[in-house]
Amino acid sequence: QDFERARSRSPSGGSGRRGAAPRAGAMLSSMATVLRSVCASGGDACESPPSSLSQQSAPRFVPQQRAQRSSTQHRAMGQIMMDRREPALDFSTFNDDDEIASSAKPAAAAASAAAAGQPEPEVSSQGPVSVSTRIEYAALPRGRAQDIFGIVTLQAEAEDAATSGAEQRQPLDLMCVLDVSGSMTGEKLELVKKAVRFVIEESHSTDRVSIVTFNSEAARPLRLCRMDVQGKSEAIASTYRLCAGGGTRIASGLEAAMQVAERRRHRSPVSAILLLTDGQDGSSARGYASMLARAQRAGCSLYAFGFGADHDSRLLSDLAEQAQTPFTFVEDVGQIGAAFAGAVGGLASVVAQNVKVVLDCQATVKAVHTPFAVSREGTRVVIEIPDLLAGERRDVLVELSVPEETGAIHEACLLRASAQYFGLAAGAVAQTQAVDMVLQRTTSDEPQPEMEPDEEVVSQRHRVEVAQSLQDATAHGDAGRFQDAQQLLAAQAAKMKGSKKRSAVSEGLVLELEDAQNRMQSRSSWQNGGSAELRDAMQMHRMQRATNVSMSSACSNEKRSKAMYLTKGQQEWVSKA
Numbered sequence: 001q002d003f004e005r006a007r008s009r010s011p012s013g014g015s016g017r018r019g020a021a022p023r024a025g026a027m028l029s030s031m032a033t034v035l036r037s038v039c040a041s042g043g044d045a046c047e048s049p050p051s052s053l054s055q056q057s058a059p060r061f062v063p064q065q066r067a068q069r070s071s072t073q074h075r076a077m078g079q080i081m082m083d084r085r086e087p088a089l090d091f092s093t094f095n096d097d098d099e100i101a102s103s104a105k106p107a108a109a110a111a112s113a114a115a116a117g118q119p120e121p122e123v124s125s126q127g128p129v130s131v132s133t134r135i136e137y138a139a140l141p142r143g144r145a146q147d148i149f150g151i152v153t154l155q156a157e158a159e160d161a162a163t164s165g166a167e168q169r170q171p172l173d174l175m176c177v178l179d180v181s182g183s184m185t186g187e188k189l190e191l192v193k194k195a196v197r198f199v200i201e202e203s204h205s206t207d208r209v210s211i212v213t214f215n216s217e218a219a220r221p222l223r224l225c226r227m228d229v230q231g232k233s234e235a236i237a238s239t240y241r242l243c244a245g246g247g248t249r250i251a252s253g254l255e256a257a258m259q260v261a262e263r264r265r266h267r268s269p270v271s272a273i274l275l276l277t278d279g280q281d282g283s284s285a286r287g288y289a290s291m292l293a294r295a296q297r298a299g300c301s302l303y304a305f306g307f308g309a310d311h312d313s314r315l316l317s318d319l320a321e322q323a324q325t326p327f328t329f330v331e332d333v334g335q336i337g338a339a340f341a342g343a344v345g346g347l348a349s350v351v352a353q354n355v356k357v358v359l360d361c362q363a364t365v366k367a368v369h370t371p372f373a374v375s376r377e378g379t380r381v382v383i384e385i386p387d388l389l390a391g392e393r394r395d396v397l398v399e400l401s402v403p404e405e406t407g408a409i410h411e412a413c414l415l416r417a418s419a420q421y422f423g424l425a426a427g428a429v430a431q432t433q434a435v436d437m438v439l440q441r442t443t444s445d446e447p448q449p450e451m452e453p454d455e456e457v458v459s460q461r462h463r464v465e466v467a468q469s470l471q472d473a474t475a476h477g478d479a480g481r482f483q484d485a486q487q488l489l490a491a492q493a494a495k496m497k498g499s500k501k502r503s504a505v506s507e508g509l510v511l512e513l514e515d516a517q518n519r520m521q522s523r524s525s526w527q528n529g530g531s532a533e534l535r536d537a538m539q540m541h542r543m544q545r546a547t548n549v550s551m552s553s554a555c556s557n558e559k560r561s562k563a564m565y566l567t568k569g570q571q572e573w574v575s576k577a
Contacts, residue, residue, distance in 0.1 A: 089218060089256055094263040097224035098231065100171060101206040127423045127430035128157040128351045129388060135414070136457045139440035145404040147366065150437050151460050152359065152396040152417045156351050159390035159569045169348050170424045171206035171268040173224065174199065175257040175300070178242070179277035179307075181215040185244040188307060188333050192276055193239045195340040198577055200235045202344075203227035208268060209235055210260050214253030215246030224264055248279035250315070254291050261298040269424055270350050271300045274343060276336075278307035281315060288315075292322045301325055301386060303343045303547070306532055307333060313532035314478070317539060324372060324386055326545050329536035331529050331552040337577045342547035342566065345573025346389045355385040355421040357396060363414040369397035369464045371542040388421070391567040394544055395460045405441050412439050452501070459505040462496055463541055466509045470516060470538035477526050477534065485520045489513050511559040512537055518556035529554055540565060548574055 135150040176196055180189065200209060204227065211222035221238040225231040257273045273295060295302055302323040304316040307330045320327035328339045359365070359381040368374050373384045383396055400414055418434040469492040476485035493513040496506055516537065519530035533552065540546050546565040551558070566574070 089220060089259075091256075091259040091263065094220070094223075094259050095265055097210075097260075097264040097266060098208060098226035100208065100266045100268055101226070127421070127426065127432070128390070129355070129419060129421055129423075129430070129432060130155050130157075131357070131417050131419050131432045131435055133415075133417055133435055133437040134454050134456050135437055135439055136453045137439075137451060138454070139442050140402060142405045142441045142443055146402050148400055148402055148439075149457055149461055150398050150400060150414065151457050152357060152398065152415075152437075154355065154357065154385070154388065154394045154396075154419060156388040156390055156392045159349055159567070169204070170270050170350060171204065171208070172344075172347055173208050173210075173261075173264070173268040173271040173300075174203075174344065174347070175210045175212060175224070175260050175271075175273045177212045177214065177253045177257045177273060177275045179215070179248060179250075179253070179279060180213045180242055180244050180246075181248040181279050182245050183248070183279050183310065188278060188336075189242065189244050191333055191336045193242055195337040195577070196239050197236055198337060198341060199344050200227065200232055200239075202573070202576065203232070205229075206268075210257075211235070211238055212253055212256045212260065213242060214249055214256070215244070216249055217246075218249070218252040218256040220256055220260065224260055248277065248281060250275070250277055250279075250281040250312075251287065251291075254288070258291055258294050258298070261295065261300045267299055269353075270347055271298070272343075272347050273300050273302045274305070274340070275302065275316075275319070276305045276307065276340070277316070278311050280310070280312045288319060289322065292319070295323070301347075304328070305330060305336075305339060305343075305547075307336065309527070309529045309532070311532070313535050317532075317535035320539050321371070324543065326543055326547055327536055327539045328547045329529075329532040329552075330550075331533065331554060332550070335548065335550040335552075338550050338574050339548040341573040341577035342549075342570045345570040346545070346547070346567065348573070349390040349567065349569035350387050350424060351390045352388040352421040352423055353386065355388060355419055357383040357385065357417065357419045359383075359396075359398070359415050359417050361400075361415040362412070363403070364401040365398055365415075366401055367399040369399070389545075389567050390569055392545070395463075397457075397460050397464050402439060410441055412441055413437070414439055455501050455503050458499065458501040459503045462499075462506045462509050463544075465492060466496075466512060467538055467541040469513065470534050470541070473516060473520065474531070474534050474538060477520055477531060480523065482520050482522060482526065486517050489517045489520070493517075505564060508559065508561045508564060509541075511557050512541075512561045515556050515559050519554075537561065546570075 132153045132155065133150060134153070136148045140146055140148075176199075178192055178196070184192070196211065203209060207227045208224045209222065209227055209231075210220070210224040213219050213221060221241065222235055225235055227235065254273070254275065257275075261271065261273065292302065302319065303325050304320050304323075305328045306313055306316045309331070313327075313329065317327045328343070330336050330339050361379045361381060365381060368381060368383065370383055375382045375384075385394060388394065398415070402412070402414065405412065414437045416434050416436050419432045421430060422428070423430045469489060473485040473489050476482070476488065490513075493510050496502070496510050496513075499506065516534055519525055519533055529552070533554075540562065544565055546562040547570070549562045549566055549571075551562075
């Protein structure tokens, strides 16, 4: 009653910090709802509140009644809660999402049209994404054939240039899929609930959030709800009602989230499923590949977070690889909030979607090193990248065969690169200016260039090689060949240390390899976080994207590789968390 009286006296706005009064009122209302739930259940906070709390009087809580319960009764009640099964979800009711804000409808419609491949009326060369190229050696003598490396770089404008204020960012649809199995009891679940509440409180009124939980079965405590004052109150209250118990069926949680994504009547321009778990999937039939294909068709990305050393890092890493997103290992549970905030901060700063990098090649392309889908048609190579964050960089490493040149040609164009993408701010497809990768060809009587490789190209070669070494070491670790894994990692570190061109990126990658060696000293170290840490690092370096800069207490050195990829927008969210 005190909370409700305070809520009724809370000003509607106008004074104090901007937005503080509505937020305070929402929090007071949420606490009143939670306390009524506790009272109505005789003190058991796991019970859901009555469906019409505002019309029911809360019964008085009698401490003597609880004091009379024996320890056996408490254990029995706890077992009932653990074994309780939710009724099968009726997915046909999942089309109850709140309507998106009217201001977001044009962008959402344009994004849906672009995702469906519908033609746009205009293609503009103005936009937040640019393309550049670099080559390993600026010049080669004529009469000499050689294989060389080059990079094609996509660079998104920084957030202050790509957007004109926080109010201009794109609305989000977030489906939070939370593990509430028995192993999440205690601090883990409390920290997850706190992380979700942070996202709710930081959401704009145009954002929508849904909460799906899973243990032995799945449940949907919160529909896809608009984060206005009333919606935030409802969402925060739903987090307080979460409790842990039962087994772990990740597949059932993901299926419920897919149904939310597929059945929603409206779609925001940026949508994501955030999967958080600390356990092993106890289900037999998984079908994750088909789920990810469905998520892509529904316009949703998927981010996977594994807590502690006991989760199925192989499964989550495979999911992230197929979804083309980072896999985040949270070894220290206190870092859950920062990891969650970094992921959502990235989603809040997406500036481009459905990016297609086109390479029209004059030289023979021996290999294209990228984790993204690559297709070839004749001399044309197309790389498809799902999205770009503000300030984010993506590098495509290409290996080219330069033919022997005997004519009077002084420079050769090896390839021409451009990119087409859907720009969220403009709500239209944009085309970058085409840029050439040019190699100078010199004659024997001309001054010969110094054969020092380009530093940026070397750094990207090192990144690709380290990601591959981590992947190969992971395969050795899964097979129990820890000595082979350590030798492989040591050889790659020695190779990089001996390189004439060593940048800050290369130094950070060496530290990554040294920490990986420490994680593979034994089966015990591998099973107690080593497997997850290597998979996190491997996927991060391949994708050039991270969700946080938190360093585990188990790291053997002050590695700083995560900072290479975290954008300014993500850093701001992490700092607030």
